[in-house]
Amino acid sequence: FNPPLSSSCVQVSQYACQRRTTLQDTNRIFTDAFDILAEYFEFSENKGRKVAFLRASSLIKSLPFPITAMKEVERLPWLGDQMKAIIEEILEEGKSYKVLELMSEERYKSFKQFTSVFGVGLKTSDKWYRMGFRTLEDIKNEKELKLTKMQKCGFLYYEDITSSVSWAEAETTDQLIKSIVWKFVPDAVVTLTGGFRRGKKNGHDVDIIITCPRKGKEKNILHNTISVLKNQGLLLFSDIIESTFVETKLPSKHVDALDHFQKAFLILKLPTQQTAIGDIIDPCGCEGRKWKAVRLDLVITPYEQYSYALLGWTGSRQFERDLRRYTTHERKMMLDNHGLYDKSKKVFLKASNEEEIFEHLGLDYLEPWERNA
Ligand code: ATP
Ligand code: MN
Ligand code: MN
Known part of the structure; x- marks a missing residue:
């Protein structure tokens, strides 16, 4: 007799860094609902409930069994009464009418559209909503409305940017950046990170992290790379952020703090694969166009x-x-x-790879593909 794994026999940690979460989410019907609710509360500026639903969704993503009965979720951390009610509704009806109802609210629908534009976040969405705009058509029709350069590009390349980046496109981008960077700095370390490093087959962008073992040699890489992209006609937009790192500063206390590295948010004009003669299927759906934004x-x-940067940007x-909450508490x-930073010893702990960071923290090592929390 082989009893199915369920929460009654599996101890589930309240921390995602103590759970192995692969992309095999056998409970997508529940986690999709919770992710939508997290987004709903983000749009209604209810930080507490947003975080609560993100934690619950993340926890369910780590379960090795599909939820089939309420008793399987009884003892799990982070699942409050409201969440259990939604799980129960989905178990009984196959969907949650509560979630569907919230999704059809005007504010949710407008924010969903507004935030899908590159350069538009909660602040701009809220401003547009207060001004009475409801759809992207409303925004496009309002010629007087001031848009940032980033937002203008967001509208200009909207179709390309909102269609997800494929693994092949991420590879092409990675190769392109490597070939440029290695011309200047042959020993630079260039690593594809973000969702693609976690094994995702699609992403909303490509994330690449660059360093060099020779001290200081990393400093000119960003500007030189961007110049080459520009000269090759491959750059559609760039927003360069210079480093604001201060050696003596302790790590930030906020779990959502941004880092201080030199970085750039770009839109590339990525050449698409040459289609063979007689090929009628265009792999990127760009109909005859030779590039995709x-x-x-x-x-x-x-x-x-x-190593710390790589761990942070892998997600x-x-x-x-x-991981930060665990480290603090x-x-x-x-x-x-x-x-x-070790507060009792008052020292910064060095690490030459991610394994050493997990070791410092007393955590079992998780591979990037086990971090899909
Ligand atoms: P997607 O497929 O949607 O791109 P992703 O996991 O790659 O998924 P990103 O938004 O690209 O998501 O972010 C990757 C990781 O980089 C995140 O885990 C986040 O912690 C980190 N990150 C993203 N933007 C910043 C930033 N401005 N400063 C610091 N870290 C960031
Ligand atoms: Mn990404
Ligand atoms: Mn990113």
Whole structure:
């Protein structure tokens, strides 16, 4: 007799960094609903409930069995009465009318559209909503409305940017950046990170992190790379952020803090694969066009911070939040994308790879594909 794995016999940690979460989510019907609710509460500026639904969704993503009965979720952390009610509704009806009802609210629908534009976040969405706009058509028709350069590009390349980036496109981008960077700095380390490093087959962008073992040699890489992209006619947009890192500063206390690395948010004009003669299927759906607009994040890090940066940019976002929460509450240390500070010993802990960071934290190592929390 082989009893099915269920929560009654599996101890589930409240921290995503103590759970192995692969892309095999056998409970997508529940996690999709919870992710939508997290987004709903983000749009209604209810941070507490947003975080609660993200935690619950993340926890369910780690379960090795499909939920089939309420008793299987009884003892799990993070699942409050409201969440259990939604699970029960989905178990009984195959869908949640509560979720469908919230999704059909005007504010949710408008924010969903507005935030899908590159350069438009909660602040701009809220402003547009207050001004009475409801759809992207409303925005496009309002010629007087001031848009940032980023938002203008967001509208200009909207179709390309909102269609997801494929693994093949991520590979092409990675190869392109490597070939450019290695011309200047042959020993530069260029790593594809973000969702693609976690094994995702699609993403909303490509994330690449760059460093060099020779101290200081990483400093000119970003500007040189962007110049080459520009000269080759491959750059549609760039927003360059210079480093604001201060050596003496302790890691940030906030789980969602941004880092201080030099970086760039780009839109590339990515050449698409040459189609063979007689090929009628266009792999990117760009109908005869020889390129696709692809979002790329480039991050430059000093060599001694590289492992921390890689861990931070590999994600998932929820994995990172829990890793920091765990570090603060269970280890009395502070972690960010630059380093790890031990508060009792009053020292920064060095790490030359991700395994060493997990070791410092007393955590079992999780491979990137097990961090899809
Ligand atoms: P997607 O397929 O949607 O791109 P993703 O996991 O790659 O999924 P990203 O938004 O590209 O999502 O972010 C990748 C990781 O980089 C996240 O886990 C996040 O922690 C980190 N990150 C993203 N933007 C920043 C930023 N501005 N500063 C610091 N870290 C960031
Ligand atoms: Mn990404
Ligand atoms: Mn990104």
